[in-house]
Amino acid sequence: MTRVFITGDTHSTIDWEKLNTKKFPIQKDLTKEDLVIIAGDFGGVWDGSKSDDYVLDSYDSRNFTTLFVDGNHENFDLLNSYPTEYFHGGKVHRIQDSVYHLMRGQVYDFGGKTFFAFGGARSTDRIYRKEGESWWPQEIPSDEDMAEADANLARVNYKVNYVITHCCPKKALFELSRYGLYEPDKVNTFFDHLIEDEGLSFDKWFFGHYHEDLRVGKWNMLYQTVEEII
Secondary structure, eight states: OOOEEEEOOOTTTTTOGGGSTTTSGGGGGOOTTSEEEEESOOOSSSSSSHHHHHHHHHHHTSSSEEEEEOOSSSOHHHHTTSOEEEETTEEEEEEETTEEEEOTTEEEEETTEEEEEEOOOOOTTGGGSOBTTTBOGGGSOOHHHHHHHHHHHHHTTTBOSEEEESSOOHHHHHHTTOBTTBOOOHHHHHHHHHHHTSOOBOSEEEEOSSSOOEEETTEEEOSSOEEEOO
């Protein structure tokens, strides 16, 4: 049976120690059929340099298969240059043999459970970054991304087991007592639309972005924790 784990942002090598064999020892017993999902700000596709090669080769050599949604700190020009394939029912960019980017608005079947994936978020530090080098406007999902999400969710009657994103609905920020600390944007509002207008039903929602580990009800904000989903 496929096992699925999830964690928060890794930022290339900056925050990837949580996935080493000391902090995540169970990986020794995993296989490529098992999945580890990174909830955005993967950062392993950044400038096409040897540093990228090191990160991607390292993930590809591990016992598990690595999946990630995009965050806001990604090189979207480079990321979107990878060919699109289908993987477990949804579109992906295959980065390495066992490293995949879960594209926005897709619904996947992992281990007999349905997962809705939707990356993107607004960079609060974008004024300190340079467009096309350390910041890309595609961090904010397009209307086409959102239409794709609506269409794919409609096919499953807006009912999934798990939602994987980088940021979260405004509703979640309220319930986690973090509303007001982060300025809501187009992405947060879209997630609220899915819940309030379309009736999106889910068992748990996992996300990164906020650099905290915090759980209330169905909301799971992840950073350093690696959690087993199924």
